[in-house]
Amino acid sequence: MELRHVDPRSLKPNPNNPRRTAPSEHADRQMIANIKATGITQPPVVRPDGDDLVIVAGHGRVRAAIGAGFTEILVLVRGPDDGADNLRALSENVVRMQMAPVDQWRTIEALISDHWTEEAIGGALALPVRTIKKLRLLAHIHPDMLDQIAKGDMPQESHLRTIAAAGADEQASVWKKHKPKKGQETVIWHEVARALTKRRLYAKIAKFGPDEEQAFGIVWEDDLFEQGDQDNRYTTQVEAFFAAQAAWIEANLPKNGVILQIDEYGQGKLPPKAERNWGQPRKSDTIGRYVDTRDGSVKEIVFRVPKADPKTAKKGKTGAGAGESETISEPTRTRPEITQKGLAIIGDFRTDALAKALAENEIDDFTLLGLLVVAFGADNVDVKASGYSSGLRRGLAHRLANEGRITQDAALVRKAARDMLAHVLNCRPGYHSSGVAARLVGDAIGADAHLPNMATDDFLSSLSKAALEKAAAAHSVLPRPRAKETRAAFIEHVSGATFVLPAARFALSEEEIASEFARTTERSEDDEGNVDGPAPEIGASDEDSDPEEDHQAEELD
Known part of the structure; x- marks a missing residue:
């Protein structure tokens, strides 16, 4: 090979040039401007043909040099055609600018006719053999369609796939109906593909x-x-x-599986009142299966049918609107970015992920304290404390997460944890009581030491005569004829000391432990088989709940 200066106008185009699809005017102008600024950095490749030089690779560069007004350019002259010029031209065009698929296919077919194998072409062009096979499938496109594609009117790959799969007679018939009319430059390819879809x-x-x-x-x-x-x-x-x-679904249903009916949209239809579970399936869930009418796949839906609330069943339907029909006009709502279904899916996914993290991730005690405080400020926590409970709890939680992260201030976390527990735990009987939970916490942290002196007339007068005399006897105070006299003698005896009634201490008695265990066991048996039911609540008693107060507490929150 040798380098030679020649007039670009004297070079002859290659009749077998693989790029038959002419570039756009914008591309030509862009290349001319580039050559004027930088010159031709890679000389075109030519070969001798008699007295002429024929371009092997570089038609665009030669055309741009002529457009730029160059009278002389440097070219690389190689030997006569050795049978590989088609491959060189194709490789040059693929590397420099992606050729139209039709041009690539035609050149590949020319190489095949020169006894090149698909594997050899793929290796030489650094293309997968499968891509070569795809391009060769363009041989199944109707010739008139190929001519239209060669003009730059290329269909989407999905449309091209559908067209190539159709028979020649089918393509000819559809093309006759959908080919571009006079003055129309492009084809509505999706209509062509739809007409040929199987x-x-x-x-x-x-x-x-x-x-x-x-x-x-x-x-x-x-x-x-x-x-x-x-x-x-x-x-x-x-x-x-x-x-x-x-047939496969029917033969492979699990024990808790059912075959779902299909709704008007071709999707599985859940039973009435069934709730779909988007998270991890549970033992009590039902697995519904059906064949999706859109793509033929087997789809599976995990769902549960909630048990009827016995309290609701007893009360029945109540309210002024029962049995009446009222029309209430509602303002037009803007469609949210995420549907209720999407929010339900996200909620299940997050809940499962959170439960797994709490069970498996390492959490140091300090962080755990902070999480405890923040959790008690959650929207779904119903603490039966007096006043505006939710606002106070959220205020404590905000101390630890006021910048979107759990604080690392140890003193702040400890103080907030103590304040949260002090606010939540309540030993008073009735609606606000924390029950056994508060007693257990108090015993664990030695709260007995903070109980005040109970040897006062106000407290002792609340005791029965038998209880008063028992307490006095424990301190070697003999009973008097009247309870008032016994109280006065007892108060005087323990003056300067602290008296705490044994029954007022935090530690649970053996009788209380046995009673609590029996109550918890009974509630567990009631909930047996319902894995979604609430776990027994320590210290909660059905008798402690007042429906009217429950309603008031919800309004406060």
């Missing part, structure tokens, strides 16, 4: 096996336009495919 159901979504294939007479074909590392078999036998999928 519904395909792929083997990769089939649940059934060879036995069902044989029983329902299903025959598979290969789709070469799909990725090479996947099962690309498909069938157009729609009814047989659906029947085979349905």
Whole structure:
């Protein structure tokens, strides 16, 4: 090979140039401007043909040099044609600017006619053999369609795939109806593809096996336009495919599984009042299966049917609107960015992730204290404390997360944790009581030491005569004829000391422990079989709840 200065106008174009699709005027102007600024950095490749020089690679550069007014350029002259000029021209064009698929296909076919194998072409062009096969499938496109594509009117790959899969007669018939009219430059390719569409159901979504294939007479074909590392078999036998999928569902239902009916949208229809579970399935959940009418896949929905609330069942429907029909006009609502269904899915996913993190992740004691305070300020925590409970709890939680992160201030966390527990835990009887929980916490932290002297007339007068005399006897005070005299003697005896009634201490007595265990066991048995039911609440008693006060507390929150 040798370098030679020549007039670009003297060079002859290659009749076998693979790029037949002319570039746009913008591309030509861009290349001319680039050459004027930088010159030709890579000389075109030419070969001798008699007295002429024929361009092997670099038609665009030669055309731009002429447009830029160059009278002389440097070219690389190689030997006569050795049979590989087609490959060199194709490789040059692929590297410099992506060629139109039709041009690539035509050149590949020319190489095939020169006894090149698909593997050799793919290796030389650094293209997967599957891409070579795809381009060769353009041979199945109707010639008139190819001419239209060569003009730059390229259909989407999905449309091209559908068209190539159709027969020649079908393509000719559809093209006659959808080809561009006079003065129309482009084709509405999606209409062409839709007219040639044959519904395909792929083997990769089939649940059934060879036995069902044989029983329902299903025959598979290969789709070469799909990725090479996947099962690309498909069938157009729609009814047989659906029947085979349905047979598999019926034969493989789990113990808690049901076959769902199909709604008007072709989706699985849940039973009345059923709630879909978007998170981790539970033992009590039901698994519903159906065949999706859109793509033939087997879909699965996990759901549960909530148990009827016995209190609601007893009360029945009440209210002024019962049995009446009222029309209430509501303002127009703007559609939210996430639907209620989407929010439900997100909620289930987050709940499962949070539960797993709390169970498995390492959490130091300091962080755990902070989380405790923040959790007591949550919207779903109903603490039966007096006053505006939720506002106070959220205020404490805000101390630790006022910048969107749990604080690392140890003193602040400790103070907030203590304040939260002091606010939440209540030993007073009735609606606000924390029950056994407060007693257990108090005993654990030695709260007995902070109990005040109970040897006062106010407190002792609340005791029965027998209880008073028992307490006095424990301190060697003999009973008097009247309870008032016994109280006065007892107060005088323990003057200067602290008297705490044993029954007022935090530690649970053996009788109280046995009673609490029996009550918890009874509630657990009532909830048995309902894994979604609430866990027994320590210290909570049905008798402690007042429905009217419950309603008032909800309004406060």
